[in-house]
Amino acid sequence: MTYIAKPKLHHPALTPNGLGYLRRDYEGSVSTLCAGCGHDSISAAIIQAAYELDLPPHRVAKLSGIGCSSKTPDYFLGNSHGFNTVHGRMPSVTTGANLANRELIYLGVSGDGDSASIGLGQFAHAIRRGVNMTYIVENNGVYGLTKGQFSATSDRGSKSKKGVVNHDAAIDMVGLALQLGATFVARSFSGDKAQLVPLIKAALRHPGPAFIDTLSPCVQFNNHAGSTKSYDYVREHNEAVNRLDVIADRKPIEVDYEPGTTISVTQHDGSVLALHKLSDHYDPTDRIAAMAYLGERQAAGEIVTGLLYVDPEPGDLHGALGTTDRPLNSLSDAELVPGQAALDRINAGLR
Amino acid sequence: MTAPLAAVNDFVVKFANVNGSGSASANSMFAKAVLRMGVPVAVRNIFPSNIQGLPTWFEVRVTEAGHLGRRGGVDMMVAMNPQTWDRDVAEIEPGGYLFYDSTKPMPASKFRDDITVVGVPLTAICNAAYTVARERQLFKNIIYVGALASLLGIEIAVIEQLLAEQFEGREKLIKANFDALHMGRDWVKDNMAPLGLQVRRADAVGDRIFIEGNQAAGLGAVYGGATVCAWYPITPSTSLAEAFTSYCQELRVDPESGKANFAIVQAEDEIASIGMVIGAGWNGARAFTATSGPGVSLMTEFIGLSYFAEIPAVIFDVQRGGPSTGMPTRTQQADLIGAAYASHGDTKHPMLLPMDPGECFTFAAQAFDLADRLQTTVFVMLDLDMGMNEWLVEPLKWDESRRMDRGKVMTYEELEAGRDFGRYLDVDGDGIPFRTYPGVHPTRGGYFTRGTSRNPYARYSEEGSVYVDNVQRLLRKFETAKTLVPAPVLTRASQPTREGVIYYGSTGPAMHEALGLFEGQGRRLDALRIRAFPFSSEVDEFLASHDRIFVVEQNRDAQLRTLLMAENGGDPDRLVPVLHFDGTPITARFIVSAITQMMDATQPPGSRPLREAAE
Ligand SMILES: Cc1ncc(C[n+]2csc(CCOP(=O)(O)OP(=O)(O)O)c2C)c(N)n1
Numbered sequence: 001m002t003y004i005a006k007p008k009l010h011h012p013a014l015t016p017n018g019l020g021y022l023r024r025d026y027e028g029s030v031s032t033l034c035a036g037c038g039h040d041s042i043s044a045a046i047i048q049a050a051y052e053l054d055l056p057p058h059r060v061a062k063l064s065g066i067g068c069s070s071k072t073p074d075y076f077l078g079n080s081h082g083f084n085t086v087h088g089r090m091p092s093v094t095t096g097a098n099l100a101n102r103e104l105i106y107l108g109v110s111g112d113g114d115s116a117s118i119g120l121g122q123f124a125h126a127i128r129r130g131v132n133m134t135y136i137v138e139n140n141g142v143y144g145l146t147k148g149q150f151s152a153t154s155d156r157g158s159k160s161k162k163g164v165v166n167h168d169a170a171i172d173m174v175g176l177a178l179q180l181g182a183t184f185v186a187r188s189f190s191g192d193k194a195q196l197v198p199l200i201k202a203a204l205r206h207p208g209p210a211f212i213d214t215l216s217p218c219v220q221f222n223n224h225a226g227s228t229k230s231y232d233y234v235r236e237h238n239e240a241v242n243r244l245d246v247i248a249d250r251k252p253i254e255v256d257y258e259p260g261t262t263i264s265v266t267q268h269d270g271s272v273l274a275l276h277k278l279s280d281h282y283d284p285t286d287r288i289a290a291m292a293y294l295g296e297r298q299a300a301g302e303i304v305t306g307l308l309y310v311d312p313e314p315g316d317l318h319g320a321l322g323t324t325d326r327p328l329n330s331l332s333d334a335e336l337v338p339g340q341a342a343l344d345r346i347n348a349g350l351r
Numbered sequence: 352m353t354a355p356l357a358a359v360n361d362f363v364v365k366f367a368n369v370n371g372s373g374s375a376s377a378n379s380m381f382a383k384a385v386l387r388m389g390v391p392v393a394v395r396n397i398f399p400s401n402i403q404g405l406p407t408w409f410e411v412r413v414t415e416a417g418h419l420g421r422r423g424g425v426d427m428m429v430a431m432n433p434q435t436w437d438r439d440v441a442e443i444e445p446g447g448y449l450f451y452d453s454t455k456p457m458p459a460s461k462f463r464d465d466i467t468v469v470g471v472p473l474t475a476i477c478n479a480a481y482t483v484a485r486e487r488q489l490f491k492n493i494i495y496v497g498a499l500a501s502l503l504g505i506e507i508a509v510i511e512q513l514l515a516e517q518f519e520g521r522e523k524l525i526k527a528n529f530d531a532l533h534m535g536r537d538w539v540k541d542n543m544a545p546l547g548l549q550v551r552r553a554d555a556v557g558d559r560i561f562i563e564g565n566q567a568a569g570l571g572a573v574y575g576g577a578t579v580c581a582w583y584p585i586t587p588s589t590s591l592a593e594a595f596t597s598y599c600q601e602l603r604v605d606p607e608s609g610k611a612n613f614a615i616v617q618a619e620d621e622i623a624s625i626g627m628v629i630g631a632g633w634n635g636a637r638a639f640t641a642t643s644g645p646g647v648s649l650m651t652e653f654i655g656l657s658y659f660a661e662i663p664a665v666i667f668d669v670q671r672g673g674p675s676t677g678m679p680t681r682t683q684q685a686d687l688i689g690a691a692y693a694s695h696g697d698t699k700h701p702m703l704l705p706m707d708p709g710e711c712f713t714f715a716a717q718a719f720d721l722a723d724r725l726q727t728t729v730f731v732m733l734d735l736d737m738g739m740n741e742w743l744v745e746p747l748k749w750d751e752s753r754r755m756d757r758g759k760v761m762t763y764e765e766l767e768a769g770r771d772f773g774r775y776l777d778v779d780g781d782g783i784p785f786r787t788y789p790g791v792h793p794t795r796g797g798y799f800t801r802g803t804s805r806n807p808y809a810r811y812s813e814e815g816s817v818y819v820d821n822v823q824r825l826l827r828k829f830e831t832a833k834t835l836v837p838a839p840v841l842t843r844a845s846q847p848t849r850e851g852v853i854y855y856g857s858t859g860p861a862m863h864e865a866l867g868l869f870e871g872q873g874r875r876l877d878a879l880r881i882r883a884f885p886f887s888s889e890v891d892e893f894l895a896s897h898d899r900i901f902v903v904e905q906n907r908d909a910q911l912r913t914l915l916m917a918e919n920g921g922d923p924d925r926l927v928p929v930l931h932f933d934g935t936p937i938t939a940r941f942i943v944s945a946i947t948q949m950m951d952a953t954q955p956p957g958s959r960p961l962r963e964a965a966e
């Protein structure tokens with residue numbers, strides 16, 4: 001297990017960011033989740049990431065499905081428009097929203113039940129279409145909201161709180177995302193804010209489908225011995241391949257690392273991802289190698305975390321469709337409605 | 352011996368073909384040639400759910416009088432499919448004509464003696480002229496068009512003109528088609544006399560156009576300002592999304608940048624389709640999907656979200672024969688109740704009920720205004736008959752002064768000026784609240800959209816009274832909808848009457864023809880064509896002022912009648928269902944015979960003698 005020095009942050013709560021917003025300007029309603037729920041830590045990380053990136057809160061659209069995890073968009077970015085959709089269908093709604101206005105930043109939050117069980121299809125298709133969004137799955141291996149049934153990411157052999165052993169194979173969302181063409185794929189842990197915050201920042205700046213599988217223990221239903229999604233289990237088996245710093249255009253974050261172990265990836269928007277290698281030979285720009293490595297480490301019982309894959313020059317759905325650079329929702333009558341002359345031509349062709 | 356039928360500009364020709372044999376374009380050329388001679392036609396494709404090999408039929412009603420419904424009965428059968436020979440021959444009216452390929456001799460038992468048999472050795476003519484199999488098949492179709500033209504008095508020059516337009520710039524192809532056309536014509540000229548059925552040049556078409564409802568609706572969506580379309584293929588709706596796509600490519604590509612002012616996604620299923628539509632609608636774009644009954648079934652959870660969270664969406668439901676996969680290539684009006692109340696909980700949704708492709712165009716465009724204004728899902732209910740057949744309608748018109756009605760959207764300026772924003776607050780008493788587009792203002796106007804109960808300021812609430820207030824407001828909004836949707840069209844009988852008919856959708860043309868026939872018989876029926884749900888006050892007035900109303904529909908369960916009873920207190924005793932649901936388009940003949948029988952058998956309830964209590 002690897003421990004890393006935390007970045008030095010100067011009382012962020014009280015320091016205005018580049019837009020003059022305080023950290024609390026990125027907060028939302030008070031959470032109603034169980035005390036200690038991993039999802040709350042992820043909300044805090046999202047707040048931190050948006051604050052550090054100087055995002056105008058109202059330019060973020062936050063969407064979710066249904067579940068404890070999907071409730072969380074109410075608990076961060078209170079000035080952003082949010083949409084708590086239906087169970088398992090956040091990806092399609094986000095796809096449509098993104099088509100309507102390509103200028104907003106789309107943050108989809110979902111659960112493992114929401115995205116791997118009922119919504120597996122929509123997850124897969126949003127990724128393969130290349131919707132420009134950050135897609136966070138708050139993965140606790142159970143349905144929290146319906147009181148602890150196994151979800152599709154539950155590992156085979158893991159034990160429920162009531163002692164039932166799961167006999168079904170687990171769906172590995174990171175593996176799927178890589179296979180389906182996500183151009184940014186990460187795994188992290190709600191209990192490791194130092195790792196998670198930069199990953200969310202990098203994902204938000206990534207101009208393509210960015211997926212973060214975030215292990216997020218459910219203290220109520222899946223934090224016992226025999227569970228593979230408990231705090232203890234994840235801490236013990238967590239193997240980070242790298243540590244990330246996001247150097248957004250303005251203010252690099254200082255961290256002390258041993259020299260010679262850092263590689264930089266410049267994203268399309270100019271942000272630089274400084275990756276500090278923790279695992280020898282791991283190259284996060286090599287998708288095939290990443291898939292092989294993950295398969296191997298998983299077989300060895302490790303939970304590999306970090307930035308697992310990034311394509312610094314991704315395409316997205318708008319690129320594929322050749323849509324106008326302007327938001328479709330802003331086009332005027334003159335641009336959309338062809339008028340009688342065009343209709344006359346069409347009429348003439350129908351006689 | 353029955354005398355051969357004789358008629359000018361008033362008969363039905365039916366083509367029996369094999370799916371995939373290339374007959375469709377030849378048949379439609381035949382129909383268009385009649386149109387170009389100034390004689391209206393009503394055509395119907397009857398096709399199976401497969402791509403190649405099964406029987407298909409194409410019916411052409413030649414009707415100078417302009418009856419655009421299906422007539423029923425066949426005066427001339429063009430029997431090109433041996434598989435269906437027996438039933439095709441049986442369908443011919445006494446005195447009618449059978450046209451067939453006489454290359455192979457047929458036993459006398461295969462014919463009828465009360466019809467005129469017209470044998471043209473198509474295969475023999477073809478084989479003498481062509482060697483390549485595909486050519487033989489395709490040109491055989493053109494040869495029979497030439498032969499039929501000669502038999503029925505269709506001007507060859509008109510067909511030549513159509514061929515020249517179709518293959519513009521491909522001179523060799525035009526010449527080859529002309530040759531085939533002439534082969535058919537000349538063989539008939541040399542061997543036969545014209546038939547009793549004749550097409551004669553007239554001036555009854557005017558500047559009308561020939562267009563499919565799906566095509567018109569796709570074009571209407573362009574004019575309605577739709578920018579996002581998400582869909583999943585399903586007969587009979589597919590050609591609507593395809594028409595939108597091709598009209599967008601023609602009309603909506605920015606000439607300077609070459610970029611698209613639209614986004615079309617073929618989704619992975621109908622759930623994703625409607626999800627995308629709702630996401631786009633939430634974010635301020637006009638969005639729609641096109642589907643049929645099975646797709647609507649899948650969409651229902653989302654439709655409830657659109658209703659409750661108040662998000663604009665437009666769904667074109669091109670209805671086909673249900674339930675389940677039902678009769679996927681046959682027509683019905685059987686999704687009315689399913690659409691009107693789609694989703695769990697108390698929900699209702701406006702529906703527009705176009706009669707023909709002309710209204711498909713105007714209602715399609717209007718649906719987007721209504722969806723924005725009412726902030727909910729609006730259905731446009733087409734059916735296979737109007738969706739996938741070319742109908743003759745007035746040229747499409749657009750009012751240049753018209754602007755998109757984006758409904759109640761609070762702007763940056765209003766928010767900045769401090770105007771109170773409550774997403775679910777009924778500020779005007781019409782049940783319609785204001786919305787904001789995401790991203791509009793840094794600190795005001797943001798809210799959390801959800802399918803759970805919430806207060807007028809969009810804050811989560813499970814309070815009973817808050818919930819009740821909100822759903823009552825939704826009912827007020829539904830009342831408002833009655834004043835916004837297209838009003839019904841009333842056609843009064845020539846004399847005052849207490850009897851009426853209610854009809855809608857593709858039943859229109861057949862009903863109009865039937866009304867003429869009723870008048871001829873001295874039966875007086877006021878007629879109300881309903882064009883939308885919820886029903887406006889004109890519908891209430893019609894219900895109140897008639898003792899007996901025949902409700903004519905193309906479904907088994909009298910779905911519109913049920914809606915009239917449930918929503919407007921229609922009296923079941925006075926609302927008499929007249930139902931046609933075998934998957935073929937309804938005909939004037941059916942309507943007249945069904946209603947006449949009932950009128951002759953019983954008196955309307957108002958004047959009915961009291962039944963004795965026998966119990
Ligand atoms: C169509 C539908 N089916 C079932 C449910 C009930 N339901 C609500 S949340 C949930 C599971 C949520 O699990 P997950 O996405 O893992 O979220 P968590 O609560 O664990 O964060 C289920 C089955 C629903 N809301 N909608």
Ligand code: SF4
Pocket residue numbers: 032033034036037038039068069140144145217218219220221
């Ligand atoms: S039930 Fe589990 S997932 Fe839900 S809030 Fe409680 S701890 Fe979190």
Ligand SMILES: [Mg+2]
Pocket residue numbers: 067111112113138139140141142143144151
């Ligand atoms: Mg879960």
